[in-house]
Amino acid sequence: xxxxxxxxxxxxxxxxxxxxxxxxxxxxxxxxxxxxxxxxxxxxxxxxxxxxxxxxxxxxxxxxxxxxxxxxxxxxxxxxxxxxxxxxxxxxxxxxxxxxxxxxxxxxxxxxxxxxxxxxxxxxxxxxxxxxxxxxxxxxxxxxxxxxxxxxxxxxxxxxxxxxxxxxxxxxxxxxxxxxxxxxxxxxxxxxxxxxxxxxxxxxxxxxxxxxxxxxxxxxxxxxxxxxxxxxxxxxxxxxxxxxxxxxxxxxxxxxxxxxxxxxxxxxxxxxxxxxxxxxxxxxxxxxxxxxxxxxxxxxxxxxxxxxxxxxxxxxxxxxxxxxxxxxxxxxxxxxxxxxxxxxxxxxxxxxxxxxxxxxxxxxxxxxxxxxxxxxxxxxxxxxxxxxxxxxxxxxxxxxxxxxxxxxxxxxxxxxxxxxxxxxxxxxxxxxxxxxxxxxx
Amino acid sequence: xxxxxxxxxxxxxxxxxxxxxxxxxxxxxxxxxxxxxxxxxxxxxxxxxxxxxxxxxxxxxxxxxxxxxxxxxxxxxxxxxxxxxxxxxxxxxxxxxxxxxxxxxxxxxxxxxxxxxxxxxxxxxxxxxxxxxxxxxxxxxxxxxxxxxxxxxxxxxxxxxxxxxxxxxxxxxxxxxxxxxxxxxxxxxxxxxxxxxxxxxxxxxxxxxxxxxxxxxxxxxxxxxxxxxxxxxxxxxxxxxxxxxxxxxxxxxxxxxxxxxxxxxxxxxxxxxxxxxxxxxxxxxxxxxxxxxxxxxxxxxxxxxxxxxxxxxxxxxxxxxxxxxxxxxxxxx
Numbered sequence: 001x002x003x004x005x006x007x008x009x010x011x012x013x014x015x016x017x018x019x020x021x022x023x024x025x026x027x028x029x030x031x032x033x034x035x036x037x038x039x040x041x042x043x044x045x046x047x048x049x050x051x052x053x054x055x056x057x058x059x060x061x062x063x064x065x066x067x068x069x070x071x072x073x074x075x076x077x078x079x080x081x082x083x084x085x086x087x088x089x090x091x092x093x094x095x096x097x098x099x100x101x102x103x104x105x106x107x108x109x110x111x112x113x114x115x116x117x118x119x120x121x122x123x124x125x126x127x128x129x130x131x132x133x134x135x136x137x138x139x140x141x142x143x144x145x146x147x148x149x150x151x152x153x154x155x156x157x158x159x160x161x162x163x164x165x166x167x168x169x170x171x172x173x174x175x176x177x178x179x180x181x182x183x184x185x186x187x188x189x190x191x192x193x194x195x196x197x198x199x200x201x202x203x204x205x206x207x208x209x210x211x212x213x214x215x216x217x218x219x220x221x222x223x224x225x226x227x228x229x230x231x232x233x234x235x236x237x238x239x240x241x242x243x244x245x246x247x248x249x250x251x252x253x254x255x256x257x258x259x260x261x262x263x264x265x266x267x268x269x270x271x272x273x274x275x276x277x278x279x280x281x282x283x284x285x286x287x288x289x290x291x292x293x294x295x296x297x298x299x300x301x302x303x304x305x306x307x308x309x310x311x312x313x314x315x316x317x318x319x320x321x322x323x324x325x326x327x328x329x330x331x332x333x334x335x336x337x338x339x340x341x342x343x344x345x346x347x348x349x350x351x352x353x354x355x356x357x358x359x360x361x362x363x364x365x366x367x368x369x370x371x372x373x374x375x376x377x378x379x380x381x382x383x384x385x386x387x388x389x390x391x392x393x394x395x396x397x398x399x400x401x402x403x404x405x406x407x408x409x410x411x412x413x414x415x416x417x418x419x420x421x422x423x424x425x426x427x428x429x430x431x432x433x434x435x436x437x438x439x440x441x
Numbered sequence: 442x443x444x445x446x447x448x449x450x451x452x453x454x455x456x457x458x459x460x461x462x463x464x465x466x467x468x469x470x471x472x473x474x475x476x477x478x479x480x481x482x483x484x485x486x487x488x489x490x491x492x493x494x495x496x497x498x499x500x501x502x503x504x505x506x507x508x509x510x511x512x513x514x515x516x517x518x519x520x521x522x523x524x525x526x527x528x529x530x531x532x533x534x535x536x537x538x539x540x541x542x543x544x545x546x547x548x549x550x551x552x553x554x555x556x557x558x559x560x561x562x563x564x565x566x567x568x569x570x571x572x573x574x575x576x577x578x579x580x581x582x583x584x585x586x587x588x589x590x591x592x593x594x595x596x597x598x599x600x601x602x603x604x605x606x607x608x609x610x611x612x613x614x615x616x617x618x619x620x621x622x623x624x625x626x627x628x629x630x631x632x633x634x635x636x637x638x639x640x641x642x643x644x645x646x647x648x649x650x651x652x653x654x655x656x657x658x659x660x661x662x663x664x665x666x667x668x669x670x671x672x673x674x675x676x677x678x679x680x681x682x683x684x685x686x687x688x689x690x691x692x693x694x695x696x697x698x699x700x701x702x703x704x705x706x707x708x709x710x711x712x713x714x715x716x717x718x719x720x721x722x723x724x725x726x727x728x729x730x731x732x733x734x735x736x737x738x739x740x741x742x743x744x745x746x747x748x749x750x751x752x753x754x755x756x757x758x759x760x761x762x763x764x765x766x767x768x769x770x771x772x773x774x
Contacts, residue, residue: 088738091499095508112741115502115512199621201604263603267721268626279604405740410533413723422628435533 044337046076050104051086055291056324059358060104063345066354070344074337094329101332102342107141107156107322108403110149118328118335120148124343133347138364140396141322150327151346154361158286159215159318160390161306162205168192168281168303179310182249189258192281204258205282207250209271212284213415214407218397219318220246223311229398236406236436239429247418247425249312254419261419266412276300284309287387291360306386320394321403323364349373362387402439410435486754492747493520500741513744520748534736538749540724541732542756544639548728549707549760551635551643552650556703557696560651564658565684579659583652590649594716597645601625628722636725642713650706654699661695662688701764708757729753 050060057080064076079100081089090109093099094116103117110117120130120142127148130139138152169176174188189204207216221228226242229235237243254261264274275283276297287306294301326342328335344351349365353373356363357380363369368377369388378384400406410432418428497503497513504510523535531539567578585593600607601624612620624630630637665688673683711730714720720727720735729749737746 084738091738091741095499095502112500115500197619199619201619201621262623262627262722263621265626265721267719268603268623277605402740417723420628438532438534 043073043075044334046074046102046332046334046338046341047100048076048078048102048104049086049089049100050078050080051083052080053359055359056104059355060345062358063351063355064341066351067341067344071337071340074341076341097331099329099331101328101334101338103327103329104324105150105327106324107138107150107152108397108400110142110322110327111144111399113327114144114147114149116330117149118330118332118339120151121339124339125151125347133366134364135366135369135391135394137320137391137394137396138323138325140398142325142327144399150325151342152323152325152364153346153352153355154323154325154359155320155364155391155394156286156288156323157318157320157362157387157391157394158211159219159284159309159320160316160393161308161386162207163275163283163285163289164305164307165275165278165281165300166303166305168278172281176305176307178308181310182312185310186253186256186258189253189282190256193256193258200257200260200263201279203260203264203269203274203280205253205284206259206264206269206271206274206280207253207284208259208261208265208416208419209285210266210408210412211286212271213250214411215319215321216250216284217246217411217415220249220312222317222319222395223315224313225315233399234440236433238433238436239426243429243432244425245312247415247429250415251419251425259419261416265416266408275304282307287362287381287383288360290383291381304383306383308386308390316390316393317395318390318393319397321397323361325364353377362391400439401441405439406436410439489747489750492744493751494518495744497744497747498741499743516744520745521752524748524752534742534745537724537727537732541727541729541749542752544725544727545708545729545753546756547635548639548643548710549704552646552707553700553703555643555647556651556654557700559647560654560699561658561692561696563651564655564662565688567655568659568662579656582655585649586652588649590712591716593645593649594713597641597648597713598625598717601641625718626722628725631725636722638718638722638726642717642726645713645717646707646710650703654703657695657699658692661692665691697765697769701761704760704764705757708753708760 048060048064050057057078060078064078068074068076080086090099090103090105090113094113099116105113120127125133125148127143127146130148130151134152135155137157138155139148142148142150142152164176166176169188169192172188172191174191175184179185179188185205191204192202193200193204194202207213218228221238221240221242224242224245226237226240226246228238228243230237253259263269264271264280269279271280271283271285272289272293274280275285275289276293278300290301290304326346328338328342332338345355346352346364349367352363352365353368353376355361356368356377360381362384363373363377368374369391374388378388397403414423414428414431414435417423418425423431491509494515494517495509495513496516496519497509499508501512502508503513509515523532524538526532526535527539563582567575567582570578599605603609603621603623603626606624608624609620609622612622622630624641625638627637632640669687669691670683673687678686709730710728711734714726714728714731715734718726720731730753733746733749733753736742736749
């Protein structure tokens with residue numbers, strides 16, 4: 001069978017052209033600015049997206065059911081995605097105008113999506129009032145150019161205290177109460193380190209995972225009196241005396257050694273796994289790790305306490321990465337109702353406290369870190385005690401152009417090279433500064 | 442007037458009469474496949490090619506036309522120009538691109554010959570055993586192909602774990618000394634310029650992949666006429682001479698097919714790298730597919746990632762053409 005010069009080829013081309021046209025027409029559609037019918041009193045259906053996590057999802061569902069009970073016309077549906085899938089779904093759904101009413105978002109993501117998120121209305125809470133009610137660490141992530149784009153529900157902290165295995169500490173005669181200086185901590189960590197035939201079989205203090213290394217480095221710069229961002233936040237400044245002091249201290253720990261960065265890092269013996277399989281005596285990871293690992297490692301969890309890290313140069317300040325919270329998308333047809341629910345879940349002290357209890361997270365609301373709520377949280381999660389003590393020292397890490405790249409590619413890779421002795425501290429700092437400044441574009 | 446007549450005649454031939462009916466039938470049965478290909482193959486390729494000329498990030502709104510332009514500006518060939526910057530001042534993105542190209546080429550050019558060196562003799566050996574046990578060997582060697590790549594990567598990661606891994610445990614048992622080697626994480630473990638971490642990924646890849654080519658070679662071996670080898674045997678040729686001078690040349694088209702398929706899949710390996718090493722240590726296992734994924738979905742630099750994927754496409758295309766020309770035969774049996 002022969003076909004004309006264009007013959008059947010014309011049809012696929014036509015179909016393809018139609019599809020391109022359809023794609024062009026639908027792109028960005030749905031970004032509605034109208035107030036929707038939220039105020040008319042009719043039934044309202046809200047959808048909220050979140051990453052898949054049993055405790056977080058249960059906490060969101062509980063908040064939704066409680067809100068629905070108080071607002072009979074409102075139905076809230078939770079849709080969840082695996083973590084990586086969630087990030088990709090947001091990347092495609094937000095520009096395409098297919099986002100749900102509410103997005104459960106990590107604070108440090110918020111400012112990268114401001115084109116697709118609604119600012120928090122003044123009648124929900126003003127920025128000034130929010131700064132009064134929330135810790136600066138979690139709130140900072142949602143504050144973009146002095147505009148608030150979401151409300152946090154938890155304080156995500158990865159620095160300030162370390163896991164300590166009390167059984168190992170007792171056996172080695174080391175402290176489970178705290179250390180006055182880094183020298184004391186390093187001395188204890190050295191006693192806890194086990195080396196056989198020249199190979200480290202147990203690390204004394206594991207801080208060389210992606211988050212641990214980045215948070216340690218940035219926090220120690222702050223404690224040394226420096227800053228990793230210039231005054232207007234437009235450039236990184238790592239190659240400084242404070243940067244040298246921070247990386248120098250971390251390098252000293254690898255030299256002693258209390259950690260072998262080749263055997264203990266993000267890929268091999270990640271800190272949570274390392275600690276709970278008893279390959280590390282102390283490990284730097286946030287309080288969420290205990291909730292995650294305790295069911296599988298009950299015995300180790302029983303022998304676990306969090307101990308406050310020592311200060312450097314008398315400063316206890318440390319960086320924090322915001323936390324999970326509620327945002328409302330520009331695609332929401334019922335933004336008023338969506339914000340009403342977000343306000344209920346985050347600003348109502350009882351609802352917010354219940355959310356923290358169910359999700360095993362530290363509160364973002366200052367008032368929930370005191371009094372009966374604090375006691376209730378500590379009764380459920382005894383290891384929170386130490387974190388409540390250090391929480392006021394947490395500072396928001398700042399608006400970083402690409403936080404993940406800075407942490408997991410730049411600080412992590414160059415930091416490990418320095419700790420292994422492959423490059424000098426000065427070379428590592430220079431590389432970190434150059435590569436980090438490239439992320440400003 | 443004449444062109445209008447020709448157009449109408451073409452239209453009549455397309456829709457009327459027996460030939461028209463045939464064309465309509467062909468169009469009807471081909472449409473689902475064409476639509477599928479257009480939506481899931483052609484459209485993404487065209488989109489990726491277009492994106493490579495923009496500094497596109499899904500974090501930014503861009504213009505109403507496909508989100509291109511405005512905050513996602515047109516940069517022309519800038520991404521491709523950056524890729525040719527081999528100076529010491531090149532950005533981290535560019536240096537990682539160069540590393541990824543090197544790693545991917547090294548991986549592919551090690552995997553293809555190793556795969557063929559293992560699978561071809563293996564297929565010949567399996568073909569030489571008794572009929573009753575042959576299916577058993579075929580099944581054993583083909584089983585890893587059926588396993589999920591992520592599962593294979595996790596199993597190999599367990600085997601290679603420094604403290605709890607089988608490999609170090611075995612070495613410790615044999616030597617009597619505690620042996621803790623970070624096979625996947627020690628950047629100083631490099632032999633003949635090849636990082637051990639990359640060799641370990643290659644080992645995992647070969648373990649999973651050899652069954653596939655082995656089955657192809659078994660089918661090809663079975664297709665070689667027995668009369669040819671029998672004639673050689675009558676002429677006094679040894680088993681090795683038969684394999685070297687008869688079997689191997691007759692397998693040339695199959696070797697071409699197997700090497701092209703292996704090369705293409707080696708360039709596209711992602712899951713093993715992602716699960717086993719994530720590009721570490723020190724980017725020694727940063728494959729192009731992994732680098733593209735990271736930039737697109739982790740760092741949301743879609744334009745840059747699209748440009749790298751176009752380069753990956755071109756590399757695979759050129760190498761496949763070269764392979765086809767080098768191994769082409771002008772005869773059949």
